[in-house]
Amino acid sequence: MGTRARSLEDKEQRKRLILDAGKEIFFTRGYRDTTIEKITERAGVSTGTFYLYFKSKQEIYMTLYADGIELFRGMAEEAISWPGMSALSRLSAIAHAYYRFYKNHTEYFEILAFIHMHQAELKVKSDMSALLDEKAIELLKIIENVIREGIASGELVPMDTWKATNVLWGLMDGLVMLAARENVMVMGVTLEDLIKQALQMMFYGMDGRREAREEDPDEEIVQ
Amino acid sequence: MGTRARSLEDKEQRKRLILDAGKEIFFTRGYRDTTIEKITERAGVSTGTFYLYFKSKQEIYMTLYADGIELFRGMAEEAISWPGMSALSRLSAIAHAYYRFYKNHTEYFEILAFIHMHQAELKVKSDMSALLDEKAIELLKIIENVIREGIASGELVPMDTWKATNVLWGLMDGLVMLAARENVMVMGVTLEDLIKQALQMMFYGMDGRREAREEDPDEEIVQ
Amino acid sequence: MGTRARSLEDKEQRKRLILDAGKEIFFTRGYRDTTIEKITERAGVSTGTFYLYFKSKQEIYMTLYADGIELFRGMAEEAISWPGMSALSRLSAIAHAYYRFYKNHTEYFEILAFIHMHQAELKVKSDMSALLDEKAIELLKIIENVIREGIASGELVPMDTWKATNVLWGLMDGLVMLAARENVMVMGVTLEDLIKQALQMMFYGMDGRREAREEDPDEEIVQ
Amino acid sequence: MGTRARSLEDKEQRKRLILDAGKEIFFTRGYRDTTIEKITERAGVSTGTFYLYFKSKQEIYMTLYADGIELFRGMAEEAISWPGMSALSRLSAIAHAYYRFYKNHTEYFEILAFIHMHQAELKVKSDMSALLDEKAIELLKIIENVIREGIASGELVPMDTWKATNVLWGLMDGLVMLAARENVMVMGVTLEDLIKQALQMMFYGMDGRREAREEDPDEEIVQ
DNA sequence: TATGAATGAGTTTTCATTCAT
DNA sequence: AATGAATGAAAACTCATTCAT
Numbered sequence: 001m002g003t004r005a006r007s008l009e010d011k012e013q014r015k016r017l018i019l020d021a022g023k024e025i026f027f028t029r030g031y032r033d034t035t036i037e038k039i040t041e042r043a044g045v046s047t048g049t050f051y052l053y054f055k056s057k058q059e060i061y062m063t064l065y066a067d068g069i070e071l072f073r074g075m076a077e078e079a080i081s082w083p084g085m086s087a088l089s090r091l092s093a094i095a096h097a098y099y100r101f102y103k104n105h106t107e108y109f110e111i112l113a114f115i116h117m118h119q120a121e122l123k124v125k126s127d128m129s130a131l132l133d134e135k136a137i138e139l140l141k142i143i144e145n146v147i148r149e150g151i152a153s154g155e156l157v158p159m160d161t162w163k164a165t166n167v168l169w170g171l172m173d174g175l176v177m178l179a180a181r182e183n184v185m186v187m188g189v190t191l192e193d194l195i196k197q198a199l200q201m202m203f204y205g206m207d208g209r210r211e212a213r214e215e216d217p218d219e220e221i222v223q
Numbered sequence: 224m225g226t227r228a229r230s231l232e233d234k235e236q237r238k239r240l241i242l243d244a245g246k247e248i249f250f251t252r253g254y255r256d257t258t259i260e261k262i263t264e265r266a267g268v269s270t271g272t273f274y275l276y277f278k279s280k281q282e283i284y285m286t287l288y289a290d291g292i293e294l295f296r297g298m299a300e301e302a303i304s305w306p307g308m309s310a311l312s313r314l315s316a317i318a319h320a321y322y323r324f325y326k327n328h329t330e331y332f333e334i335l336a337f338i339h340m341h342q343a344e345l346k347v348k349s350d351m352s353a354l355l356d357e358k359a360i361e362l363l364k365i366i367e368n369v370i371r372e373g374i375a376s377g378e379l380v381p382m383d384t385w386k387a388t389n390v391l392w393g394l395m396d397g398l399v400m401l402a403a404r405e406n407v408m409v410m411g412v413t414l415e416d417l418i419k420q421a422l423q424m425m426f427y428g429m430d431g432r433r434e435a436r437e438e439d440p441d442e443e444i445v446q
Numbered sequence: 447m448g449t450r451a452r453s454l455e456d457k458e459q460r461k462r463l464i465l466d467a468g469k470e471i472f473f474t475r476g477y478r479d480t481t482i483e484k485i486t487e488r489a490g491v492s493t494g495t496f497y498l499y500f501k502s503k504q505e506i507y508m509t510l511y512a513d514g515i516e517l518f519r520g521m522a523e524e525a526i527s528w529p530g531m532s533a534l535s536r537l538s539a540i541a542h543a544y545y546r547f548y549k550n551h552t553e554y555f556e557i558l559a560f561i562h563m564h565q566a567e568l569k570v571k572s573d574m575s576a577l578l579d580e581k582a583i584e585l586l587k588i589i590e591n592v593i594r595e596g597i598a599s600g601e602l603v604p605m606d607t608w609k610a611t612n613v614l615w616g617l618m619d620g621l622v623m624l625a626a627r628e629n630v631m632v633m634g635v636t637l638e639d640l641i642k643q644a645l646q647m648m649f650y651g652m653d654g655r656r657e658a659r660e661e662d663p664d665e666e667i668v669q
Numbered sequence: 670m671g672t673r674a675r676s677l678e679d680k681e682q683r684k685r686l687i688l689d690a691g692k693e694i695f696f697t698r699g700y701r702d703t704t705i706e707k708i709t710e711r712a713g714v715s716t717g718t719f720y721l722y723f724k725s726k727q728e729i730y731m732t733l734y735a736d737g738i739e740l741f742r743g744m745a746e747e748a749i750s751w752p753g754m755s756a757l758s759r760l761s762a763i764a765h766a767y768y769r770f771y772k773n774h775t776e777y778f779e780i781l782a783f784i785h786m787h788q789a790e791l792k793v794k795s796d797m798s799a800l801l802d803e804k805a806i807e808l809l810k811i812i813e814n815v816i817r818e819g820i821a822s823g824e825l826v827p828m829d830t831w832k833a834t835n836v837l838w839g840l841m842d843g844l845v846m847l848a849a850r851e852n853v854m855v856m857g858v859t860l861e862d863l864i865k866q867a868l869q870m871m872f873y874g875m876d877g878r879r880e881a882r883e884e885d886p887d888e889e890i891v892q
Numbered sequence: 893t894a895t896g897a898a899t900g901a902g903t904t905t906t907c908a909t910t911c912a913t
Numbered sequence: 914a915a916t917g918a919a920t921g922a923a924a925a926c927t928c929a930t931t932c933a934t
Contacts, residue, residue: 174397620843
């Protein structure tokens with residue numbers, strides 16, 4: 001391996017180092033309270049070096065956002081990749097993947113959640129923003145696909161797939177956010193319970209075979 | 224009316240002036256980018272005067288939050304106050320009130336949303352947060368009441384009312400937030416459509432009289 | 447008593463009220479941390495009223511300083527007013543009066559001590575300052591008088607009376623200040639002990655009758 | 670010498686620059702009236718740079734205090750380092766060193782004096798004050814040592830050494846403070862005179878060989 | 893490439909003093 | 914005389930970003 005390739009690798013590693021430090025600090029202290037110095041200190045590099053890899057504080061945040069979406073997309077895709085899954089169990093799997101994402105990668109979850117609210121504050125440059133929107137839409141497309149296939153196979157009742165996608169995503173997001181804000185646990189209900197309940201309520205309206213199954217109630221659709 | 228009453232009135236008016244300025248600036252520039260100077264400039268008072276009415280930047284923010292919740296609670300209560308409304312139509316009315324709140328008082332909505340994200344950050348120094356939490360819970364209680372009454376009257380299937388409340392609120396919040404992020408309109412779906420769809424999907428699972436009605440499908444439940 | 451006289455009395459009382467409040471606040475919080483608002487709040491008057499009686503924050507401080515000196519002068523004069531006291535016991539009495547002043551009127555003591563260090567900071571107007579210096583000198587003159595009389599009567603050895611006065615005052619002040627800064631008690635020596643020791647050491651050098659008394663050591667000079 | 674050493678040296682120099690500026694400004698304007706801006710302006714650096722070297726306004730003040738004590742301690746130790754000095758001449762030498770310190774380093778003296786007055790105020794937030802107290806006590810220990818040795822050699826009469834130390838220090842401090850307040854020069858007595866007089870008066874009471882010397886009065890004890 | 897010292901605009905908050913009522 | 918709301922200058926401190934080495 002030549003020096004050039006080696007040094008490219010080094011660079012990548014260094015960038016990763018800074019990103020990881022950033023993720024942690026942004027998560028523990030919030031955007032506002034995170035300083036470049038804290039990040040570089042944790043990463044063990046100098047402030048100057050930071051600006052070698054990122055144009056600004058904003059940019060590292062955006063990069064983490066993109067990474068977060070990417071990570072969740074991977075989890076979602078993996079969750080529905082098993083052959084022979086029904087549409088409803090796929091949707092359920094995505095919801096639970098989101099829950100796991102929230103539980104196991106809270107730092108990324110927070111970064112994702114924060115960015116929604118603060119596009120103005122972050123003075124997001126439109127090109128960056130466009131990229132991010134695109135990534136978010138890709139994600140939604142995965143859900144829409146499941147619904148579309150479900151309708152095609154007759155498993156789901158006919159509906160506007162894009163609307164339904166947004167409804168489902170909004171529901172999931174709303175619930176997880178609620179949990180993240182600790183309004184739920186406090187009242188003695190776990191997020192897992194809530195998701196189960198929501199899916200049950202929702203799927204009832206989507207299920208194209210309800211009538212059939214109502215005569216054979218053994219079948220479980222929600223995990 | 225004597226001098227004293229006059230001056231109390233004046234003070235109230237002045238506080239209102241500052242609050243209104245704050246609401247606008249917080250909305251257009253976000254919390255962080257809002258400075259006391261910008262607020263007082265818009266309100267036409269001096270910096271010193273600001274601190275005559277509010278202890279800190281945080282306090283005015285919290286006050287606006289409380290005002291926002293109060294405003295929405297009024298709208299929600301008004302929306303379900305008509306005699307003879309069914310539980311489902313009441314829930315629908317609340318959802319639509321939330322939509323109207325978002326549409327007509329976006330500034331307040333943004334402030335509410337922001338606080339969701341930063342409770343931890345803002346909580347630290349504040350004695351207000353307990354009060355605010357209480358106000359938020361009061362709001363949820365309104366929804367829960369509707370559900371409880373619906374179950375009692377047999378209109379809704381039996382369910383855990385607090386769970387269902389949180390699911391509904393999470394759904395509404397998730398959808399409106401989605402709209403706020405402007406991911407939805409872009410794709411050609413209005414929030415109104417989405418809410419309608421969500422309610423339809425959801426209510427299907429809650430409706431205790433579905434079977435009966437399925438034989439007489441004329442009845443409309445969603446506005 | 448007419449209305450005019452009555453209202454003059456009222457004014458005097460009101461001024462006193464503010465002065466007392468000021469004394470307490472200045473003492474507990476220091477000059478810098480004392481605000482006009484805190485003073486007026488404690489005095490139960492409005493901020494505006496304060497400026498009816500004092501031109502500035504500085505002026506009330508100066509007034510308290512003058513009052514403090516006056517108070518101590520009274521104590522010193524009273525302490526040496528007993529007929530038949532020797533010069534040395536008079537000096538001792540003054541030293542102990544200073545100790546009592548420090549103990550019982552610490553607020554005034556602190557105000558006196560502080561002003562020494564901060565003439566520049568207080569931007570003392572020269573006329574006020576002159577008045578205060580005059581009052582301080584009056585005080586020293588009392589000590590000088592005792593010494594002068596002691597020398598005249600042969601009780602004290604001949605010496606430059608003004609020098610000796612300053613030495614004595616410097617000694618007393620130095621000791622009490624030391625105690626006030628808590629450098630002394632901490633080390634297990636009380637101020638009273640210290641003063642006794644200092645006087646003993648000092649008077650030995652001033653005593654014109656030492657030799658005589660050294661043959662008759664029963665006589666006690668220090669209280 | 671490499672870049673690193675060079676830069677360390679530079680940093681030291683820069684810190685010195687700021688300290689010197691601070692010393693001057695604190696001296697001419699007092700603590701309160703000294704602003705960071707004035708210090709940095711005089712030092713020719715930016716505000717940010719100030720905070721690179723000192724955590725706060727308080728910290729630079731404390732640092733100057735420590736430097737001042739250190740400087741005086743050096744002077745005091747040097748003054749008594751000549752072999753063959755008697756205890757009384759050592760004490761005299763320390764007193765005169767204090768006088769020289771006051772004359773030649775009034776800025777430091779003022780800072781020391783101020784801190785005496787405001788220990789409480791400054792102490793609150795500072796971890797330095799313990800260190801500073803310690804330094805002050807070290808200083809007093811030097812005096813105590815001289816006294817202790819004087820007693821051991823029979824030159825001084827037996828006495829409580831710590832009390833005597835405090836008395837002497839109080840005396841010196843009191844006199845110099847008196848001079849600093851400019852109450853003395855005004856009246857036509859120099860501080861030098863005063864110190865001489867004070868020492869003469871004081872040493873009379875400490876001298877263990879007085880009687881012997883009284884028969885041979887040629888010997889001079891005070892410089 | 894990497895460093896980290898230097899920058900300085902920008903922010904919140906305080907408080908002595910004024911002045912209309 | 915008395916009030917107290919209003920003022921606004923001033924001050925300590927932060928931190929993203931730059932740039933000489």
